[in-house]
Amino acid sequence: MTEAQIWDALAEIPDPEIPVISLVDLGVVREIEVQNGHVRVDFTPTFLGCPALEVMRDAMAERIRSLGAEPEINVCLDDSWSTDRITPAGREKLRASGFAPPAPREATAPTLVQLQSNAHRCPYCGSTDTRLENIFGPTPCRSLRYCATCRQPFEQFKTV
Amino acid sequence: MNEKVQNTLLEIADDELILGWRDSEWTGIAPLLEEDVAFSSIAQNEIGHARALYELVARERGITADELAFDRTPDEYRCAQLVELRLLDWEKTIARHYLYEEADARRLEQLKTSDNAEIAGLAAKIDREEAYHRMHAQMWHDRLHDEPRYVQALSELRPLLDKRGAHTPELPELWGEMTIVRRSQPAGTKW
Numbered sequence: 001m002t003e004a005q006i007w008d009a010l011a012e013i014p015d016p017e018i019p020v021i022s023l024v025d026l027g028v029v030r031e032i033e034v035q036n037g038h039v040r041v042d043f044t045p046t047f048l049g050c051p052a053l054e055v056m057r058d059a060m061a062e063r064i065r066s067l068g069a070e071p072e073i074n075v076c077l078d079d080s081w082s083t084d085r086i087t088p089a090g091r092e093k094l095r096a097s098g099f100a101p102p103a104p105r106e107a108t109a110p111t112l113v114q115l116q117s118n119a120h121r122c123p124y125c126g127s128t129d130t131r132l133e134n135i136f137g138p139t140p141c142r143s144l145r146y147c148a149t150c151r152q153p154f155e156q157f158k159t160v
Numbered sequence: 161m162n163e164k165v166q167n168t169l170l171e172i173a174d175d176e177l178i179l180g181w182r183d184s185e186w187t188g189i190a191p192l193l194e195e196d197v198a199f200s201s202i203a204q205n206e207i208g209h210a211r212a213l214y215e216l217v218a219r220e221r222g223i224t225a226d227e228l229a230f231d232r233t234p235d236e237y238r239c240a241q242l243v244e245l246r247l248l249d250w251e252k253t254i255a256r257h258y259l260y261e262e263a264d265a266r267r268l269e270q271l272k273t274s275d276n277a278e279i280a281g282l283a284a285k286i287d288r289e290e291a292y293h294r295m296h297a298q299m300w301h302d303r304l305h306d307e308p309r310y311v312q313a314l315s316e317l318r319p320l321l322d323k324r325g326a327h328t329p330e331l332p333e334l335w336g337e338m339t340i341v342r343r344s345q346p347a348g349t350k351w
Binding site: 047048049050077078079080081082109110111112115133134135136137138139140144158160 | 194197198200201202204205206207208209211212215216277278281282284285286287288289291292295296298299
């Protein structure tokens with residue numbers, strides 16, 4: 001078994017809450033090491049309070065076991081995940097299913113002024129005439145916005 | 161990790177757990193639907209932060225994060241009195257939110273410079289999420305800043321930020337609710 005095979009296998013596991021995107025697209029798999037039928041995955045969680053984390057961890061272990069290897073999922077509670085780790089393919093999949101992908105992270109944390117600006121693009125019609133409805137949304141990773149052009153509310157992935 | 165560092169992490173973890181619990185009390189009864197969503201989400205983040213911090217300390221002590229979170233007696237908690245209060249007045253909730261987020265930001269900045277890479281890394285991760293709590297608190301502060309009841313709430317609550325050690329009667333009450341299911345089972349139950 002090779003590391004590439006494990007990467008491919010994990011790329012088939014959907015995110016439990018946004019199933020259009022895979023765990024590899026989401027950037028939560030940091031490193032994979034294969035040694036004598038033992039597979040270690042360094043898993044860097046997204047939001048700390050996200051209930052999907054256990055589901056992701058178990059799904060990866062299950063998938064590795066089904067390939068006949070012994071999994072070890074090492075949860076990294078460090079600062080290695082940011083929304084900048086979402087792959088370009090992952091961002092496009094998010095947008096195509098109506099989630100505005102996160103804006104790239106700048107040197108400093110996002111500000112209220114940025115959130116309230118109209119620099120955020122509607123995933124449906126592409127207009128930037130959108131406004132912030134709520135900093136928070138249905139899950140910790142999303143905000144709610146409204147597009148004045150196509151009159152459609154949409155979910156904006158937070159930048160962290 | 162020495163005792164002093166463990167206690168600092170426990171102070172933060174206990175603050176986040178208890179405040180997370182209090183914030184969750186707005187679920188379903190906030191004055192605006194949007195705030196129902198916001199406080200529920202903030203509560204979820206805070207409890208997630210508490211869990212990650214408890215895990216670091218629990219590992220040092222050879223126990224679990226759950227045991228640290230729920231199996232201590234109320235007087236062993238290290239949280240500030242500010243987070244203990246059951247505040248069902250909107251202006252007081254916002255005042256507490258604003259005061260807490262400001263103080264928490266300062267504390268996280270300091271923790272991010274810790275010599276212990278694991279602690280510094282976790283603090284930086286927590287801070288990414290807290291940035292959104294601060295924006296939310298700022299938005300409400302800007303809206304309410306000259307309302308007399310809000311100004312009054314700020315000055316009443318500010319001293320409670322630094323009151324640790326002695327607890328208000330509201331903490332044991334909350335602890336009773338928080339641990340009722342866990343205590344209903346024999347010690348050593350595997351959850």
